[in-house]
Amino acid sequence: MILRKVAASMAIVLASAFVLLAARAQTPAWKQLFNGKDLTGWKHVGPGEMTVEDGYEVQIDNHPEASNEDEYHVTAALYSLTKPLAKPGKPGPEWNTMEITLDGPHTMVMLNDVKVTDYTEGQPVPERKFDFEPQRGRRPDEGYIGLQNHSDKDIVFFKEVSVQSLK
Numbered sequence: 622m623i624l625r626k627v628a629a630s631m632a633i634v635l636a637s638a639f640v641l642l643a644a645r646a647q648t649p650a651w652k653q654l655f656n657g658k659d660l661t662g663w664k665h666v667g668p669g670e671m672t673v674e675d676g677y678e679v680q681i682d683n684h685p686e687a688s689n690e691d692e693y694h695v696t697a698a699l700y701s702l703t704k705p706l707a708k709p710g711k712p713g714p715e716w717n718t719m720e721i722t723l724d725g726p727h728t729m730v731m732l733n734d735v736k737v738t739d740y741t742e743g744q745p746v747p748e749r750k751f752d753f754e755p756q757r758g759r760r761p762d763e764g765y766i767g768l769q770n771h772s773d774k775d776i777v778f779f780k781e782v783s784v785q786s787l788k
Contacts, residue, residue, distance in 0.1 A: 651783040654766070676764050677702070678755065679721055679730055679738070681777065693747060697730045697737035701754040702746045709735035716780075724787055725762055 656662070678700035682690065693701045696710040697719060709732050711717050720731040726742035746757055768779060 651785045654782045654784060655779070676755075676760060677728065678769075679719070681717075681719075695737075697732035699728065699730075699738055699740055701749070701751075702757075703738050703740050705737045706739065707732075707735045707737055709733045709737065713777075722787070 654662075680694055680698050680700045681696050682694060692698070692704045695705045695708060696717070698705045711733065718731075718733055722729045722731075728738060728740045729736065730738035742759055749755075749757065766784065768782070770777070
């Protein structure tokens with residue numbers, strides 16, 4: 622799936638017991654979420670804007686130093702909740718591979734085969750700094766997967782967005 626106008630600081634919203642894999646060879650158990658041609662089967666949720674409700678954002682930001690963000694806003698961190706264990710992101714226009722595993726209360730994010738986030742519900746998180754950051758508290762075990770942008774000036778491409786059940 623190629624989406625233009627998706628910001629470098631866009632988020633992948635996840636709140637289900639699935640694994641999301643971008644830019645990786647597929648096995649038969651993976652289900653592609655994009656047909657490679659158009660947005661058939663996708664729908665916009667919300668009144669003209671993207672929102673995160675009762676879910677996590679996994680950050681994507683190729684240039685966090687330029688956005689004056691702290692470590693809680695680095696690629697593959699849970700946005701404003703976790704610091705990265707590593708920073709293996711490749712600068713654009715190189716492809717990055719992200720695999721997000723949600724298994725009940727446990728969330729793990731691999732970026733380019735390096736673990737960046739390993740979080741379990743109930744671990745300490747920082748206080749909210751801004752009103753646009755997600756609320757703190759327990760997240761549901763199921764929900765939606767979404768791709769989101771924050772700016773008309775940024776461009777990000779996605780390919781091979783897929784899910785696989787853990788069970």
